[in-house]
């Protein structure tokens with residue numbers, strides 16, 4: 001699709017009920033006269049009112065006072081977790097009616113569309129943290145359904161660290177920068193975090209997930225999303241099933257490697273938001289399928305884990321995933337603060353047809369989100385444009401700070417005679433929310449359920465499911481993270497914990513971080529099962545939207561490169577021309593190319609693959625810079641192609657015969673095909 005077609009398609013998809021609602025709040029300041037907030041036209045916005053040329057400023061200057069006073073209050077508290085995030089609008093389309101499972105309005109008809117807003121985030125870092133730090137990613141979606149807002153506030157990992165919400169502040173205090181020196185920013189590689197993990201066995205499975213490549217994703221477009229908790233779906237007959245929600249990216253699940261992630265943090269700390277924003281602007285809309293895993297009410301106890309325990313996943317081999325719809329993100333926000341910063345996502349926002357379970361972590365979340373949002377955004381946060389539902393909403397809530405709905409009439413209570421008892425309630429048969437009447441009984445106790453006590457079987461299942469390459473990355477991650485822990489006992493306690501999951505892994509980590517292998521009394525889990533869907537090596541591999549750095553200098557072969565660029569664009573690979581300086585470069589046939597970035601302004605780690613073309617008067621500096629690109633890309637297992645002088649440069653480095661390195665003096669069609677296939681493969685681990 002050409003850029004122009006993409007743009008047209010984008011405009012078509014832009015309007016949905018939510019965007020139409022938001023448009024009423026847009027303000028365009030272009031070509032307008034500047035005024036105060038009171039509407040008084042401003043004659044001078046550069047000088048304060050003062051007594052004489054060099055005299056003191058005058059308090060009566062209402063324009064200056066208004067400007068500074070507003071500025072002084074521009075910041076609101078950042079989210080205490082998931083502070084750094086980025087959002088986009090989109091649409092969710094239901095594949096087929098799910099009425100047998102749920103009466104949720106947005107899942108009743110094939111082709112039914114619902115506006116959505118998604119906010120992706122990282123957990124630990126402050127608002128200004130670099131985006132490629134090792135961390136869990138939040139994947140939170142607000143569905144603006146015709147029966148109210150449904151929020152699926154999930155992460156890119158299917159399980160969590162803890163089983164009970166009461167431990168959440170402890171986990172986060174341990175994870176955040178240490179309070180005595182506020183170091184390190186956005187990272188888990190420090191003593192308090194690993195002290196928490198080593199002291200809380202229930203975190204064992206999550207520990208394995210966060211040490212895997214899942215926590216250094218390639219982009220927000222290539223992460224999975226999980227609701228994590230067990231929810232209920234309830235159909236019109238009142239039948240309920242247990243359910244887990246999953247998002248699966250259409251481009252497959254892809255990650256960075258650690259060395260690359262660290263370098264990207266310096267080269268482009270906004271790597272993930274830039275990727276999302278650019279792709280949406282270019283019309284390459286990110287897509288994710290929504291899937292559900294379903295367990296019938298009568299099967300609740302058929303598994304070797306408790307389905308209410310948020311530290312457990314439901315292996316897809318045991319509980320298959322059914323895809324029920326697709327979400328397309330097709331519009332960037334107009335204003336990050338108004339939309340992304342003020343959006344209030346909450347797992348407690350559910351609609352008829354969806355309900356909670358007794359998962360203790362979920363129950364804990366139900367309190368925390370509204371509480372924090374009232375503090376962070378203000379009492380009337382639900383009235384803000386981004387948070388309003390698209391369906392009518394009426395009730396007797398009144399007043400509070402910064403209320404801007406103007407409720408008419410004298411009545412603000414229920415029941416009433418004066419307003420004909422309106423706004424009125426409706427029974428379930430007319431769409432009123434009726435809680436699923438699940439049976440609850442038991443003594444009041446403070447304890448962990450015995451069925452929540454197996455902390456190692458699924459940690460082992462995860463380890464068993466990893467390929468050799470993934471296992472080696474996990475070992476490297478542990479070695480890095482624990483290598484940054486100062487107190488040897490803390491390292492030892494984590495190594496002992498790993499010993500319950502894999503003794504060889506624990507022994508290898510111990511060796512790397514200078515402590516003892518786990519004591520003989522520590523028994524390794526005897527689980528032998530694996531779950532192939534957990535391995536990133538079993539995901540989809542496509543060339544679409546990957547970035548190719550193309551190093552070109554003056555005098556390059558114009559015809560060959562032109563046809564190659566065409567072929568790349570046909571499969572939606574995105575070429576970026578890199579050279580010594582900005583401006584145009586000229587081919588042997590007089591064609592010209594615009595340079596997108598220079599060796600100074602960009603970095604090899606920002607691209608998924610490399611094509612070195614060169615030119616006919618390459619100097620030593622050019623060859624040196626190209627050599628850096630080749631070496632970095634090679635060390636990160638990425639595809640490399642070389643044509644013309646570029647082929648010679650690669651040969652000189654002695655890597656021409658290695659996997660994923662393709663060369664051709666003239667840039668033949670076969671070479672183009674091989675290079676594109678190589679790009680789709682993304683990494684050549686067998687180098």
Ligand code: HDE
Nearest residue numbers: 079082119138139140154155165168228364365368369372
């Ligand atoms: Fe959150 N979490 N969380 N969380 N969480 C917040 O809410 C909390 C948990 C998640 O893009 C906060 O508005 C408690 C699990 C995401 O705006 C806060 C517990 C999962 C986001 C909060 C959990 C999440 C948040 C901070 C344990 C994965 C960002 C600001 C009981 C399923 C949403 C805010 C966005 C945000 C509390 C556990 C995901 C403080 C108490 C499990 C994606 O309320």
